[in-house]
Amino acid sequence: MKTLAFFLDTFEEGSPAQQVLDRLLFGWPEKGAVASTTWDRIRVPQQALNPAMKKRLQASSKLQLSKDAKGATQGIDAWIIAPGRPENWKTRLAEDWHECLSNSPARGWVIGIPPLSWCRGEASMSPSFQAGTPMPYTWRLPEVDIPWKCPLSEIMLLVRGAYPEAETHGVDALLGLTSHRQGGESGIQHIRLLRGDAVWKGAREGLFSWDLFKAAVSRTHSKQGDATVDGRTQDIVGLGMVPELARDTRAWIIQHVDGLQSVLLTVDGILQDETFAAQSEDGRLYSAQIYQPPKPNDHRYSRLTTAITQYLEHDKSTMPPERHLLWGELLECMDSMMSEDILVQEWDRTCKPFGVNRSPWSPEGIVSKP
Amino acid sequence: MIQLPPYPSKPLEEKVSRRTFLEQLSLLGACSGILQLASTLQGASMSQGAPKKVALLATEVRRHSHAQHFIDRLLEGYGWHGEHYFPKLKLVSLYVDQFPENDLARDRERRHGVPIYGSIAEALTRGTDQLDVDGVIIIAEHGQYPTNAKGQKQYPRYRFFKEMVEVFERSGRAVPVFNDKHYSTRWEECVKMVEDSYRLGFPLLAGSSLPVTWRIPSIDMPWNSDLKESVCVCYGGVDSYDIHGLETAQCMSERRHGGEAGVRSVHAMRGRKIWDQLASRTTTEQLLIAALNRSHQCRPPSGGPWRPPSADWIQEACPNPVAYWIEHQDGFRTTLFMLNGLVQDFTYAGMRADGSILSCLMHLPMPPAHTTTADFFNPLSRRIEETIALGHATYPPERTLLTSGITLFAVESLYRGEVALNTPELNIPYQVGPQSSYWRG
DSSP states (O other): OOEEEEEOSOOOTTSHHHHHHHHHHHOEEETTEEEOOOOSEEEEEGGGOSHHHHHHHHHOTTEEEESSHHHHTTTOSEEEEOOSSGGGGGSHHHHHHHHHHTTOOSEEEEESOOOHHHHHTOSOOOSOEEEEOSTTTSOEESOOOOOTTOOEEEEEEEEOSSTTHHHHHHHHHHHHHHTTSTTOBOOEEEEEEEETHHHHHHHHTTSSOHHHHHHHHHTOSOOOTHHHHHOOOOOTTTTTOHHHHOOSOEEEEEEETTSOEEEEEEOTTTOSSEEEEEEETTOOEEEEEEOOOOTTTOTHHHHHHHHHHHHHHHOOOSSOHHHHHHHHHHHHHHHHHHHHTOSEEEOOSOOOOBOOSSOSOOOOSOOOOO | OOOOOOSOSSOGGGOOOHHHHHHHHHHHTOOHHHHHHHHHHTTOOTTSSSOEEEEEEESOOOTTOHHHHHHHHHHHOEEETTEEEOOSEEEEEEEESOOOTTOOHHHHHHHHOOOEESSHHHHHHTTSSSOOOSEEEEEOOSSOOOBOTTSOBOOTHHHHHHHHHHHHHHHTOOOOEEEEBSSOSSHHHHHHHHHHHHHHTOOEEEEOSGGGSEEESOOOOOTTBOEEEEEEEEOSOTTTTHHHHHHHHHHHHTTBTTOBOOEEEEEEEETTHHHHHHHTOHHHHHHHHHHHTTOSSBOOTTOSSOOOOOHHHHHHHOSSOEEEEEEETTSOEEEEEEOTTTBSSEEEEEEETTSOEEEEEEEOOOTTTTOSSOTTHHHHHHHHHHHHHHSSOSSOHHHHHHHHHHHHHHHHHHHTTSOEEEOGGGOOOBOOOSOOOSBOO
């Protein structure tokens, strides 16, 4: 009997916990068929019991309640943590989970990013775990990736949402795009934060590539402004409308040791989707929309569930632990810059270089004649 | 028996290619205008010369009407292959049939200086006595038009088209044309429209955005596949979204070995009978499930999160299904399921002779719920531009003649009590090349 422990604090419809747990219980679409897991039992701590969870208990004999987190981890083959809200990482809950999983031989997956201490391995942790949101795995329009070992010069990711959710997802997507570049990730020199009008002033001063911004915007399906009033497809960048449309803009300009510049730009008021554009050293441009399927199905979680089960059941990992560490440290750095109003932060942490030999993202399409 | 005219006196099943057809006309010296057209097509390229002048004939222009989508892409550009792209077409005239309270045609006329003319002839001649545009775009979708006893909305596509053809004939010159969605609600009119394009030698592109939009995953039916059966699952109404679903299936089916052979019968039905029929069609049921597995908006009857589709809850979630069962001349089968209440997107599944299934979502980023600008019109706008600039249709007009015919016969089948109709009129074989035309860059 194979057993999975599934940790969550609250079970709400539409939450990452619901999206992944339901797929593990009932299956999910994968490449046109329905995929399922090989776990016979999925244990959930009692604290997650609510009417929605009761429905699942009635619908699936796989699902079992355990008295507490410790009970859930007895004899498990794998574990997943899906916190309902990011702030719950800062509560006792995370400590409980960590304590229960310490010294466990099982592999695990954290949906999101766990506390830095987990990534640093300061406490004894299970042999390995992966951490990730759906961002690196969901479909792209078009099916474009940064080629393996591509010498990148600059990349820009446009995301939306409030701090820190937008940044949490954005950094995850960004590292998924850059970690397989030529030389892998060799660390970060400094981070610059621009906010509000300073973002557009910075653009005029050439702090980031306007060509990449234009390319990334061209991939949207949800321009804001006049488009919301009368469906107009106008060139909001070329017409100079972006600064007026933008709300609470944050641009994180990240200078990597190898010369790559990554820019994470929030685009609330400008777009309602996530896109990226990148340029290789030979001038080639890559751009795509990071597709967010409609709710409630939200099938990017189908892609994520495939990645999770590939790792937990078949040990197919997509990212080394150093990558999670960098993700966590970047977010910590951003947090201090936001709270202390720091505009330029030198990177004062050591960053072990790492690379991956394949992208976490994979196209599903087959090559067709152009 | 319904009385429909026979298929064109010069049957298209002779598979006369447009180039061959033009060459034949040129040899015959049939018309100086056609010769002129044939010569202008030679060596044309998208990037050469001044922008082509186009006229757009619309039923109404309001937010998210089809005409608004096309007009704004011509005037404002659109996202294409990683840039904001401005078409090499110049919209020089408009004809607009209706002006609702929320009209946007006048706004576009004022802001962009594109004149709205009082008649189709005036829009095409622009104050002269001769055709004065290089291409015509007919967008006769949306607006207040009567609905007939069969439930078909009488959009004036044929009237627009014939008034345009009169100008072509009077001018001794014809130019490439795009017709949005199916040709007409009367079969004989559909046939005349395609006949006119051959008779006068102008490229005719027609149909829906479904064949050219994003696909998730990004796949095409491998050309010359040994395909045995196609299924499309979609939503919407009869004589409305069914044409989109049929084009979804047809753009895949036509790539099968031997090409499209034509359709020999159409049987439309509603309700419970569909599930009874499906029970005897194992492959069709497999394909229905496979297509549903590609849906991103498939909801179980209770609402809420996704569950693997099963025959039981599909029926429960969809109390008023509509299906078109289509038999092709070569034994190939197509089935269209319109499953309102269950899905809100367009998915396809096809089975090959080796039993393998190829399936995908034809992704429509639909406003206003999910997007703001209906960008599935981007690739269609691009195909229109190619047709006008290069002087040949990206895909053959026979595709949409066939899907128009299936739509009409399906409506007739429902109207006559859900009877099966033999369709010798739809003996429309055609072939397409290996090139893919959907959005993938």
